[in-house]
Amino acid sequence: MGVLKDHRRLGVLVLLGGGVLLLLWYLAPWAVPHRLFGGEGVLLNPFGHHLPQGGLPPGYSDGWLRLLFYASLAWLLLALLAPWTKASTRGLYWAGFAGLLLFLLTYLLFQASVAQVNAGAERPLLRRYSLGLGSYATLAFGLYLLLLARVFSPGGLAFLVRRRGLVVPVFSLLLASLLGGVMVAVLKENPGQAASWREAAMLKLDLITYTYQLLYSPLVNPSGFLQSLLLATPLIFTGLSVALGFRGGLFNIGAPGQLILGAIAAMLVGVYLPGPRWLVLPLAILAAALAGGLWGALPGWLKARFGAHEVINTIMLNYIAASLFLFLISANEYKFFGNTLFLPFKYPGYEARSHEIRPEARIPHWTDLVAPGGELSFALPLALLLGLLGYFLVRRSLGHRVLFGLLGMVAGYVLGGLLPGPAVAFGPDLTSVRLNGAFLLALFALLFFHFYVFRTVGGYELRAMGLAPKAAEYGGVLAGRKMVLIMFLAGALAGLAATHYVLGGGIDEYRLKQSLPYSVGFDGIAVALMGQNTPLGVGLAAWLFGILLTGGLQVNLQLGISRELVAVLQALVVLFIAAGGFLPRYFTDPLRAAEVELKEEARKREAEEAKEAR
Amino acid sequence: MNLDTAFLAALLLSTLRQTTPLLFTALGGMFSERSGVVNIALEGIILFGALTAAVVVERFEAALGPGPHPWLPWMGVLSAMAVGGLVALVHAVVSIRYRADQIISATAINLLALGAPSLVLTYFYGNATSSKEVVNRLPLWGLEGFALSPLVYLAFLLVPLSWWVLFKTPFGLRLRAVGEHPEAADTLGVNVYRMRYVGVVLSGILAGLAGAYLAIGFLNQFVRGMSAGLGFIALAAMIFGKWHPLGILFSTLLFGFASALAIQLQGTEILPAVLVQAFPYVVTVLVLAGLIGRSRPPAAVGKPYEK
Numbered sequence: 001m002g003v004l005k006d007h008r009r010l011g012v013l014v015l016l017g018g019g020v021l022l023l024l025w026y027l028a029p030w031a032v033p034h035r036l037f038g039g040e041g042v043l044l045n046p047f048g049h050h051l052p053q054g055g056l057p058p059g060y061s062d063g064w065l066r067l068l069f070y071a072s073l074a075w076l077l078l079a080l081l082a083p084w085t086k087a088s089t090r091g092l093y094w095a096g097f098a099g100l101l102l103f104l105l106t107y108l109l110f111q112a113s114v115a116q117v118n119a120g121a122e123r124p125l126l127r128r129y130s131l132g133l134g135s136y137a138t139l140a141f142g143l144y145l146l147l148l149a150r151v152f153s154p155g156g157l158a159f160l161v162r163r164r165g166l167v168v169p170v171f172s173l174l175l176a177s178l179l180g181g182v183m184v185a186v187l188k189e190n191p192g193q194a195a196s197w198r199e200a201a202m203l204k205l206d207l208i209t210y211t212y213q214l215l216y217s218p219l220v221n222p223s224g225f226l227q228s229l230l231l232a233t234p235l236i237f238t239g240l241s242v243a244l245g246f247r248g249g250l251f252n253i254g255a256p257g258q259l260i261l262g263a264i265a266a267m268l269v270g271v272y273l274p275g276p277r278w279l280v281l282p283l284a285i286l287a288a289a290l291a292g293g294l295w296g297a298l299p300g301w302l303k304a305r306f307g308a309h310e311v312i313n314t315i316m317l318n319y320i321a322a323s324l325f326l327f328l329i330s331a332n333e334y335k336f337f338g339n340t341l342f343l344p345f346k347y348p349g350y351e352a353r354s355h356e357i358r359p360e361a362r363i364p365h366w367t368d369l370v371a372p373g374g375e376l377s378f379a380l381p382l383a384l385l386l387g388l389l390g391y392f393l394v395r396r397s398l399g400h401r402v403l404f405g406l407l408g409m410v411a412g413y414v415l416g417g418l419l420p421g422p423a424v425a426f427g428p429d430l431t432s433v434r435l436n437g438a439f440l441l442a443l444f445a446l447l448f449f450h451f452y453v454f455r456t457v458g459g460y461e462l463r464a465m466g467l468a469p470k471a472a473e474y475g476g477v478l479a480g481r482k483m484v485l486i487m488f489l490a491g492a493l494a495g496l497a498a499t500h501y502v503l504g505g506g507i508d509e510y511r512l513k514q515s516l517p518y519s520v521g522f523d524g525i526a527v528a529l530m531g532q533n534t535p536l537g538v539g540l541a542a543w544l545f546g547i548l549l550t551g552g553l554q555v556n557l558q559l560g561i562s563r564e565l566v567a568v569l570q571a572l573v574v575l576f577i578a579a580g581g582f583l584p585r586y587f588t589d590p591l592r593a594a595e596v597e598l599k600e601e602a603r604k605r606e607a608e609e610a611k612e613a614r
Numbered sequence: 615m616n617l618d619t620a621f622l623a624a625l626l627l628s629t630l631r632q633t634t635p636l637l638f639t640a641l642g643g644m645f646s647e648r649s650g651v652v653n654i655a656l657e658g659i660i661l662f663g664a665l666t667a668a669v670v671v672e673r674f675e676a677a678l679g680p681g682p683h684p685w686l687p688w689m690g691v692l693s694a695m696a697v698g699g700l701v702a703l704v705h706a707v708v709s710i711r712y713r714a715d716q717i718i719s720a721t722a723i724n725l726l727a728l729g730a731p732s733l734v735l736t737y738f739y740g741n742a743t744s745s746k747e748v749v750n751r752l753p754l755w756g757l758e759g760f761a762l763s764p765l766v767y768l769a770f771l772l773v774p775l776s777w778w779v780l781f782k783t784p785f786g787l788r789l790r791a792v793g794e795h796p797e798a799a800d801t802l803g804v805n806v807y808r809m810r811y812v813g814v815v816l817s818g819i820l821a822g823l824a825g826a827y828l829a830i831g832f833l834n835q836f837v838r839g840m841s842a843g844l845g846f847i848a849l850a851a852m853i854f855g856k857w858h859p860l861g862i863l864f865s866t867l868l869f870g871f872a873s874a875l876a877i878q879l880q881g882t883e884i885l886p887a888v889l890v891q892a893f894p895y896v897v898t899v900l901v902l903a904g905l906i907g908r909s910r911p912p913a914a915v916g917k918p919y920e921k
Contacts, residue, residue: 312846316847564742
């Protein structure tokens with residue numbers, strides 16, 4: 001790592017990045033002031049535009065681009081020189097910040113140029129406008145310079161290695177996105193005619209950029225945002241399910257089957273158990289958890305008792321669960337050796353689906369939670385506030401604090417429900433999103449995971465089983481029983497994912513249907529790995545995939561690329577994370593990481609002492 | 615129940631057909647695990663092989679016209695084997711060179727096999743679920759009324775062949791040594807990494823063969839998710855067969871029989887089809903629970919080797 005200190009090496013890294021930047025400046029569009037529906041855009045580049053219908057849109061002026069180009073060139077020149085000066089890292093910091101400012105300037109100039117045209121018109125002339133890859137490259141290079149400056153300062157490598165839980169997944173995501181970009185380039189033809197190879201490259205790069213813009217578009221539009229939370233809900237549950245298994249040293253590929261069993265149980269209680277809401281809804285949710293848990297405990301027991309590997313068993317149980325599920329809802333009568341068996345579960349009609357869940361057992365839609373009866377409710381914000389107060393103000397044992405937190409939550413919910421609120425109305429694009437209370441359940445599941453795994457004795461034993469099963473057993477953990485328990489909890493979490501679909505009507509109806517997307521259980525593997533088996537990570541990773549899946553719909557709609565692109569990205573992320581992001585081994589091996597950190601600390605101290613001595 | 619000869623003959627043929635892909639895959643899994651690498655990616659590799667065979671044959675037909683081309687299905691088979699080997703190579707590189715968790719790396723490939731075919735199918739055929747049907751399937755060899763695809767014969771021929779390779783050749787000895795005690799093998803000059811690469815790639819080639827059989831031998835197109843757990847069942851059969859070619863022959867025949875029975879019972883009034891379909895999976899769980907004897911895996915299986 002002594003080499004890392006080498007200024008020459010820093011200079012070469014900056015030079016390499018600068019080369020890529022120059023190439024992208026030359027080949028990629030800097031801005032796209034207008035885009036047609038099929039994806040072809042008006043592509044602006046200082047070396048020559050790509051203009052679909054003869055010329056620039058009427059009234060649009062591209063004068064700002066030339067000015068910006070010279071400013072950018074000057075900036076790049078300074079950045080390339082910075083590593084060769086005496087205070088190299090400080091110079092790079094300045095260059096990096098200047099890059100961010102430059103990007104901001106680009107953004108403002110571009111917005112102004114578009115606003116100039118759109119301001120007068122009744123219906124905006126320029127639509128689907130955005131900056132292009134050339135400008136984003138400026139931003140990326142600025143961030144790259146800042147990162148290099150930090151890493152090449154004293155103790156910089158330790159800074160990265162300490163954050164390896166973030167570095168490995170993010171780096172893997174970048175790699176997967178790069179490969180995904182190549183796939184888009186291969187699979188999709190250019191949307192417009194190109195006169196030169198440079199123009200063709202510009203169209204291709206713009207196509208890739210636009211694909212990713214669409215994939216991440218739910219971040220900037222309200223209904224897409226809600227939709228991404230909707231899709232994240234089941235992913236949180238299944239991600240936690242897989243993560244819990246990983247923490248305990250077990251690989252749960254059985255989340256799809258556990259989800260199916262949860263769905264069946266939720267349906268049975270929700271359709272057939274009469275009673276008041278306060279009783280039936282919790283029972284239906286518990287039934288889902290219990291059924292999923294038992295289905296998960298089965299391979300756990302098989303492993304503990306017979307040593308049968310849980311991976312193949314959980315997969316087999318997925319198929320068995322799917323058969324059982326179809327058996328229950330695809331017909332009303334079956335023949336067994338000539339005898340007829342009648343089942344009441346299927347709703348009449350062509351489609352394989354159950355009867356409707358009774359209104360008492362339904363999980364409320366998000367509008368009924370946020371604004372019941374059209375009035376904004378203070379119940380949820382107040383519950384959150386009092387819950388946090390209860391947890392953080394009570395200075396006693398953890399159990400007490402959690403208890404007071406929960407009590408505060410209930411009190412806040414009741415109190416907030418009594419307060420009158422202002423009237424609000426949501427547009428149809430927002431109310432049509434079927435986000436429901438299951439999302440809150442998912443947040444509670446995240447909290448449960450955190451407290452159970454990291455704050456209790458049981459969770460400590462679980463982690464010990466995952467890190468060193470023999471040592472855990474020697475330390476007094478009943479390994480077999482623990483294994484069954486871990487798989488039960490993992491199954492219960494996966495089973496709860498079904499509440500979103502069946503009780504919350506997460507897709508279109510409050511029923512158990514053949515279209516139940518139980519393969520989200522497999523997506524849970526990607527979520528758990530991306531989230532590094534931590535609750536915060538799982539929550540964020542689930543949301544990320546929720547965004548991508550929502551955006552995938554737009555990609556399919558506007559570009560005709562299969563939505564499965566997102567599934568491929570997920571699989572690649574899993575593969576790359578498994579390989580440690582192809583990063584050096586001190587990013588994946590805790591012992592080597594500690595070694596690096598110690599060495600870097602020593603070096604930092606040395607540098608400081610040398611400074612003082614001077 | 616009408617247990618007449620026609621039913622039994624159909625059952626026998628069906629058993630042989632159902633056993634074939636299982637046998638290819640289980641023998642492949644055996645080579646991989648004997649070298650010390652778990653390969654649950656075989657399920658996905660079957661899909662990649664099937665996709666390749668179907669698309670290659672269909673593309674050639676589109677270019678040359680449908681007319682009978684006897685060599686064309688073999689072309690499909692070879693390309694499926696090549697792609698199977700390549701995909702397995704990815705698993706090998708990630709799990710041998712980068713010491714990844716072998717189960718996770720393989721799961722990534724299985725996830726990839728769920729998504730990637732749709733991209734390819736959308737590109738060529740504009741739909742995400744199946745490829746266009748091909749005319750040039752693999753031929754049928756045999757007597758009138760008892761004809762089977764050549765790959766069926768090949769699968770059963772591979773059993774004695776793999777036995778000979780594994781137990782009677784220096785290569786087989788080295789492969790087994792690397793899976794049992796890599797340090798010892800390394801000390802004696804065996805290149806552990808190379809043996810493992812060979813084992814894993816071999817398993818991919820065989821799973822690709824199984825995929826080709828499904829796509830252009832058993833059916834005449836690729837259908838999304840057409841492997842339906844075959845790869846996992848084959849691994850269970852491999853465990854049940856105690857990582858030995860002869861054991862694998864009998865265990866895959868058992869699973870093949872279970873599937874064949876399920877197919878033959880469909881449409882009858884004996885058992886509902888949806889339940890019968892789960893039969894092989896239930897058998898797998900029971901077998902893995904060790905209801906019929908314990909089996910011991912190669913000692914070093916699943917552990918990355920470090921010099």
